[in-house]
Amino acid sequence: xxxxxxxxxxxxxxxxxxxxxxxxxxxxxxxxxxxxxxxxxxxxxxxxxxxxxxxxxxxxxxxxxxxxxxxxxxxxxxxxxxxxxxxxxxxxxxxxxxxxxxxxxxxxxxxxxxxxxxxxxxxxxxxxxxxxxxxxxxxxxxxxxxxxxxxxxxxxxxxxxxxxxxxxxxxxxxxxxxxxxxxxxxxxxxxxxxxxxxxxxxxxxxxxxxxxxxxxxxxxxxxxxxxxxxxxxxxxxxxxxxxxxxxxxxxxxxxxxxxxxxxxxxxxxxxxxxxxxxxxxxxxxxxxxxxxxxxxxx
Numbered sequence: 001x002x003x004x005x006x007x008x009x010x011x012x013x014x015x016x017x018x019x020x021x022x023x024x025x026x027x028x029x030x031x032x033x034x035x036x037x038x039x040x041x042x043x044x045x046x047x048x049x050x051x052x053x054x055x056x057x058x059x060x061x062x063x064x065x066x067x068x069x070x071x072x073x074x075x076x077x078x079x080x081x082x083x084x085x086x087x088x089x090x091x092x093x094x095x096x097x098x099x100x101x102x103x104x105x106x107x108x109x110x111x112x113x114x115x116x117x118x119x120x121x122x123x124x125x126x127x128x129x130x131x132x133x134x135x136x137x138x139x140x141x142x143x144x145x146x147x148x149x150x151x152x153x154x155x156x157x158x159x160x161x162x163x164x165x166x167x168x169x170x171x172x173x174x175x176x177x178x179x180x181x182x183x184x185x186x187x188x189x190x191x192x193x194x195x196x197x198x199x200x201x202x203x204x205x206x207x208x209x210x211x212x213x214x215x216x217x218x219x220x221x222x223x224x225x226x227x228x229x230x231x232x233x234x235x236x237x238x239x240x241x242x243x244x245x246x247x248x249x250x251x252x253x254x255x256x257x258x259x260x261x262x263x264x265x266x267x268x269x270x271x272x273x274x275x276x277x278x279x280x281x282x283x284x285x286x287x288x289x290x291x292x293x294x295x296x297x298x
Contacts (some may be wrong), residue, residue: 027062029080029087032275034268038257038286040119046090047282048081054278055103055160059110061269066093066113067283068102068265074102093142094135098204099127103265105161108215111137114148114161114169121147130157137190152185160265165215171195172209172222180209182222192291197240201247202238212266219291220247221266221275228252232262235277237294256290 023026029042040047046067047053055068063082067076071169076095080088085170094101099119106113110223114134118127123145131153135142152158155174164171167187172180181203183195197203202220210223233256238250257277265278268288276285 008216026082027242028058028269028274029065032285034285036287036290038279038284041276041283041285045280052281053283054265054281054285055105056265056276057267059106061145062269062271065090066104066106066114068103068104069070070100075102077101077104077113095143101133103160103210105267107134108163108165108167113137113142116159116161117147118260119171129155130159132158132161136219146179149192150283151194160210162211162213162267163215164213164217168213168217170211170213170220172211177205179205179207180206182220184213184270199247201249207233208236210264210266212268214268215270220250221253221268222250223264223266224250226252230255230258231260233264234258235263235266237291251293251294257286 029045031042046065052070053067056071057066058064065080067078069078077093079093080090092110094115095120099117101115101117103116104113105115110133114132116130117133118130119133120128132148133145134148135145147153152169152171154173154175156173159172159180161169161171169185169187169192170182172182174180182198184198185192185195202208202222204226207225208222212221214220217240219237221235221237223233224235224236229252235253236250237253238247240247250259259279261280263277264278267276268274269276273288274285275288275291276283278284
């Protein structure tokens with residue numbers, strides 16, 4: 001009897017393991033996981049030759065995918081999700097005949113999808129500067145766009161959004177000076193607080209934008225244009241010092257990631273396995289184990 005119970009337990013464990021492996025294979029649009037050499041993500045499905053794809057984000061379970069697309073200057077947000085064992089064909093989630101929508105990012109609870117747009121507050125008239133907006137998820141779908149408010153947005157441009165686990169928003173703005181800097185704003189009792197610029201370990205007189213913050217705030221990746229750059233825009237990384245909470249001096253991620261083209265829109269999957277970013281107008285992904293090598297440079 002005991003041997004039969006042990007046998008059944010082993011069968012259940014084996015079956016559970018197999019199901020887990022199957023489920024893992026279904027995630028990330030069922031694409032073969034990348035190595036530590038960057039590869040184009042989902043070629044001919046997401047990354048297409050005649051389109052410019054950028055600003056991508058997966059949900060926590062890697063079963064929903066949101067990304068920006070520009071076609072002939074028109075920017076829209078597309079969406080695909082896992083249904084059973086198949087991914088839906090990408091469809092347009094947010095678009096407008098007058099205003100572009102791009103740079104999607106989910107809130108930590110995944111009930112809001114944030115993005116940027118030149119949409120006016122009342123949704124009428126000519127496009128204005130870029131603001132940060134969001135739509136709310138409900139059983140009936142997504143709400144109409146909602147502006148993130150005056151504590152976040154200004155009369156200048158606000159770009160790209162990323163969140164920590166405690167709802168602190170990181171984003172960039174050129175509201176002070178001609179170039180962009182990175183800011184952080186805590187979300188307290190349903191309202192974003194006054195944004196605080198990051199230290200000079202990250203912000204410089206040059207351009208810093210397109211920020212991804214690790215959910216635990218242990219590191220930050222962003223796009224910068226600096227003298228040590230390899231192309232039109234490079235990805236840089238900085239790590240938070242655990243002893244005093246300061247940021248290490250940001251370093252260029254080098255030729256492994258950066259090219260003579262423009263590298264931007266970084267995102268690391270919630271499971272910490274993959275780094276996604278845009279290069280040469282396509283979305284790339286790479287094993288996030290490469291981030292460990294930059295810790296030695298800080």
